[in-house]
Amino acid sequence: VERLIAHPVIPGRGEGAALVSDEPLSFWGDVDPATGRVTNPRHPLHGERLEGRVLVYPQGRGSCTTSGILLELIRTGRAPAAIVNLTVEPVLAVGPLVGEALYGRTLPLVTLSPEAFARIRTGDWLVVDAIGGEVLCRQLPADTLGSGDGENATKPGAGP
Amino acid sequence: VNLTAEERAWLDGGAGEGMRLSMALVVRMGELFGADRLLPVTQAHIDACLYTNDAGLEFAERLAALGTRVRVPTTLNVTARDIRRWQAFRVPPDFAEKSRRLEAAYLALGCLPTWTCAPYEQGLVPRFGEHVAWGESNAVAYANTVIGARTNRYADFLDVACAVAGRAPAFGLHLDGPRRGQVLVVLDDVPPALREHPGLFPVLGYHVGALAGERVPVIEGLPPAVRATDLKAFCAAGASSGVLALAHVVGVTPEAPTRDAAFGGTSPRETLVVTMADLRAARERLSFGPLDGIDLVKVGCPHLSLADALELAERVKGRRVRNDLQFWVSTSRAVAHHLADSGHLVVLEASGVRILTDTCAMTTRIDGWGFTHMLTNSAKQAHYAAAGGLEVTLASLEDCVAHALGDVALEDGLWWSA
Secondary structure: OEEEEEEEEEOOEEEEEEEEOOOOEOHHHHEEOOOOEEOOOOOOOOOOEOOOOEEEOOOEOOOOOHHHHHHHHHHHOOOOOEEEEOOOOHHHHHHHHHHHHHHOOOOOEEEEOHHHHOOOOOOOEEEEEOOOOEEEEEOOOHHHOOOOOHHHHHOOOOOO | OEOOHHHHHHHOOOOOHHHHHHHHHHHHHHHHOOOOEEEEOOOEEEOOOOOOOHHHHHHHHHHHHOOOOOOOOEEEOOOOOOOOOOOOOOOOHHHHHHHHHHHHHHHHOOOEOOOOOOOOOOOOOOOOOOEOEEOOHHHHHHHHHHHOOEOOOOOOOHHHHHHHHOEEEOOHHHOHHHHOOOEEEEEOOOOHHHHOOOOHHHHHHHHHHHHHOOOOEEEEOOOOOOOHHHHHHHHHHHHHHOOOOOOEEOOOOOOOOOHHHHHOOOOOOEEEEEOHHHHHHHHHHHOOOOOOOOOEEEEOOOOOOHHHHHHHHHHHOOOOOOOOOEEEEEEOHHHHHHHHHOOHHHHHHHOOEEEEEOOOOOOOOOHHHOOOEEEEOOHHHHHHHHHOOOEEEEOOHHHHHHHHOOOOOOOHHHHHOO
């Protein structure tokens, strides 16, 4: 297990299998609020479900409606367990803050240094502590790297 | 965050629950992003009025039920339907009803029914240096870049909270420091003819937006007479591929009379060289597939300006849109009103152009049409249409019109002969 130092943005704790994208993501346009799946066929995470995963991507892009889509995912329980970015754009922080006020549910958000960020692969089990400021990363065994479908990592048995 | 006595009272609930909720969000954002105080804003533009899901509706109806009112003049972004003609545009009734409820909630808050994503072209247009709280990514980029007004990218709900509080947390692009240029963008082998061509700007914006990330780019090498409509296309594109909220164009935009002024006396952290190869690659990301099979030609993203609409009316006058496709123009009801009063709307409609107001093809429901391939002059439109699963092709307004009328499009030479 590797301990990565994180900068907390929205406090909270969450854990799940990592879902990693090197490309930026806009919740509006890239994610379907009804299902919590990435529906943009041109995004590397196309088809992936966000629910219960720790979503790892460098930064946001695009629409101011990202907060609106994220709030709906928080409302319906389809949100990621936590989000890890290189830089958090203010637009992303608003969804979790309103979720807290409206539904008493939030979504922990942290940023990592580029070096720490680069350590994480899809399928790694991440424990995000956005209060103390760390991410525990249990790396997927090397022989399963590149075995494709990240979706498997959320199934029972794949976690710790 | 230091608050005045009045702001403290609002936060403590002295001005009602809606104000308390709004202030709590504004102050919390200030804490998270290092604001030491709140700034009064003169106006707001709300993006949260676009129906996308029920959480947004619950938020708005809750505020409305609390009797909340906006404190500053507040315009509304696009809604999810053409309010007067949604049936003709094949929007499902249950969806239209949800949209109607959201519209009603924001009108109950005291917002103005402008229903446009180009609030900088008519209505409450801010002046240079004015602090405003605007949502809608393209409008934010335009306000900062072209007008020199000051706004961060206000996410849905924070835009509403700022409108209710009449305040914004003092961080980011409200302050001098973060408005300074950070990276220099120079155009390398881009030929002069292309630098003046409207086809360049959406592609350049799309490329620069992705490249600059959160940094403020300073672009050198564009002609001083760049048209507002081209800067608008640039801003919208950069705010789609990235988070562009402010760019300086040397010799063009108000905070960049010179390169030094744009960087505020600091040095560029990095210089990014844009080549024709980069631009061709960016254009290809937005434009794929052969020209055949286009069933929707869509212009007006962001909403078509009055100037562009007049030019379009001139082009299509006495002509007829080919019958194997739809030609849609999305614009504000304010522009549509001027077109109607001046007799141009009749010209456009007689040629087969459909005017979609209050919304656009990516914010309303178009699944009832079964479109497969969209031709557009907007990188933003192309980006989101592709994200929605459509085939897209990007071309200049002139070529979009030419294709819609069955004439031959001409532009490619400019891109490939260089």
